[in-house]
Amino acid sequence: xxxxxxxxxxxxxxxxxxxxxxxxxxxxxxxxxxxxxxxxxxxxxxxxxxxxxxxxxxxxxxxxxxxxxxxxxxxxxxxxxxxxxxxxxxxxxxxxxxxxxxxxxxxxxxxxxxxxxxxxxxxxxxxxxxxxxxxxxxxxxxxxxxxxxxxxxxxxxxxxxxxxxxxxxxxxxxxxxxxxxxxxxxxxxxxxxx
Amino acid sequence: xxxxxxxxxxxxxxxxxxxxxxxxxxxxxxxxxxxxxxxxxxxxxxxxxxxxxxxxxxxxxxxxxxxxxxxxxxxxxxxxxxxxxxxxxxxxxxx
Numbered sequence: 001x002x003x004x005x006x007x008x009x010x011x012x013x014x015x016x017x018x019x020x021x022x023x024x025x026x027x028x029x030x031x032x033x034x035x036x037x038x039x040x041x042x043x044x045x046x047x048x049x050x051x052x053x054x055x056x057x058x059x060x061x062x063x064x065x066x067x068x069x070x071x072x073x074x075x076x077x078x079x080x081x082x083x084x085x086x087x088x089x090x091x092x093x094x095x096x097x098x099x100x101x102x103x104x105x106x107x108x109x110x111x112x113x114x115x116x117x118x119x120x121x122x123x124x125x126x127x128x129x130x131x132x133x134x135x136x137x138x139x140x141x142x143x144x145x146x147x148x149x150x151x152x153x154x155x156x157x158x159x160x161x162x163x164x165x166x167x168x169x170x171x172x173x174x175x176x177x178x179x180x181x182x183x184x185x186x187x188x189x190x191x192x193x194x
Numbered sequence: 195x196x197x198x199x200x201x202x203x204x205x206x207x208x209x210x211x212x213x214x215x216x217x218x219x220x221x222x223x224x225x226x227x228x229x230x231x232x233x234x235x236x237x238x239x240x241x242x243x244x245x246x247x248x249x250x251x252x253x254x255x256x257x258x259x260x261x262x263x264x265x266x267x268x269x270x271x272x273x274x275x276x277x278x279x280x281x282x283x284x285x286x287x288x289x
Binding site: 016017018020023024026027029030031033034036037038040094096097098099100101102164165168169170 | 203219
């Protein structure tokens, strides 16, 4: 037993004061290990496509719901998006054996700048088109919004692989709370006006 | 000049904490395969780093299989940053 303990303790014996070359090698090795993990992470099949489709459906149902007063459509769109998001995040976690907060918040919940900006513009345009009964424009705005959401997700994934330590973490709880309150306030305002 | 963190001088520990900065949480097998170490070596380092509060472990279940999830603590993140800063200072001093 003592032999095993001795072997384990000796496996990583390193000087307390490494040379510059040793320090450089240790850092490079550690960064290579992090980069290897980041590059190995794969998204499940149809990940970005399904998120884009779910957002497109959510934009369309929200626009129709606000314009016609069919709040069940709005609720159905939100529920469908939540279901797709939950399933895809669970698949990602099972496939890779990691939880990536940055992916969950910036790609799936759309708190990234490109995702949130494109979503807001597409939703605004679709709601306006629905009030004007321009249904083809509602469909177009929804599709463009969904496609932009999916593309911004792919862009985030590339940025993450290049700098995993910077992009891997989720937004802070305080920022997510601010975004959540703003979203609820916007929804309430639209419902009051509807 | 600041000192190196004695808990992180082992290369595997530096690799372990650095790798964990890429994710919010990682499963034991994922880390083991990334670092190319045995279960026993990883367990030994995890226990040591958990004892000093640099990381935390929690148990989970996946399709009936027991799993262990590992994440970096705020203390671990700060310790890693300080340790890396000392290493970089050491390197830049001779360049």
